[in-house]
Amino acid sequence: MHQYISKFIPAAFLLLCFYACGNPETKTETIVESETTETPTEEKKIILFFGNSLTAGYGIEQDLAFPGLVQDRLDSLGKDYKVINGGLSGETTAGGVSRIDWFLEDEPAIFVLELGGNDGLRGIQLSETKKNLETIIDKVRTKYPETKIILAGMQIPPNMGTDYTQEFQAIYPAVASEKNVELIPFLLQNVGGIQELNLPDGxxxxxxxxKLVLENVWEHLKDDV
Known part of the structure; x- marks a missing residue:
């Protein structure tokens, strides 16, 4: 973790996160109408990515953000899935709790939760962040018990102090364990803090x-699609 944190540009990182996706006609003539039997189109299974600007693809075309790249890979493999990008720039876990119900009209086969980074950068009380993540998971599981839930782990730079930073990182494995959901240890593995792989905001x-985030996520999707 310390190796990752040391690679950030803390000032730029913190500043920008505060600004932080008819019926057929019947003829009267004595004609027997032929009945056409249509095979109903089977609805595609849904993968819902629910997160903040990282999911929304801030600064690039949404189709080029990792959820769009997941859709491209599924299509290339002939997998019958529809990816929904529920990312919103600047979103916090509290905001996620307030809007999750809007995204649960249709049952997702897989639900990927990517929230918390903005909480950490704003110094929100960690117990509140943890509670909100658990509430979102509970809402999904209560409505759709068969949905697979994946939690994307996050890390933050040490602007709020080493203790806060370490405790923030520990939230994700704790929630994953307590709620029995799959954990992506760090969504931005091999990306976060590497200048050439990030926009000028760092x-x-x-x-x-x-494209690298896609691979981090795909490791946790490939066996279930």
Missing amino acids: IHPTEAGH
Whole structure:
């Protein structure tokens, strides 16, 4: 973790996160109408990515953000899935709790939760962040018990102090364990803090960065699609 933190540009990182996706006609003539039997189209299974600007693809075309790249890979493999990008720039876990119900009209086969980074950068009480993540998971599981839930782990730079930073990172494995959901240990592994893989703000991945995030996510999707 310390190796990752040391690579950030803390000032730029913190500043920008505060600004932080008819019926057929019946003829009267004595004609027997032929009945056409249509095979109903089977609805595609849904993968819902629910997060902040990282999911939304801040600074690049949304199709080039990692959820869009997941869709491209599924299509290339002939997998019958529809990816929904529920990312919103600047979103906190509290905001996620307030809007999650809007995204649960249709049952997702897989739900990927990517929130908390903005909480940490704003110094929100860690117990509140943890509670909100658990609430979102509970809402999904209560409505759709069969949905697979994946939690994307996050890390933050040490602007709020070493203790806060370490405790923030520990939230994700704790929630994953307590709620029995799969954990991506660090969504931005091999991307976060690497200048050439991030936009000038030092926060959001470039197109090349999102391609690496795709691989981090795909490791946790490939056996279930």
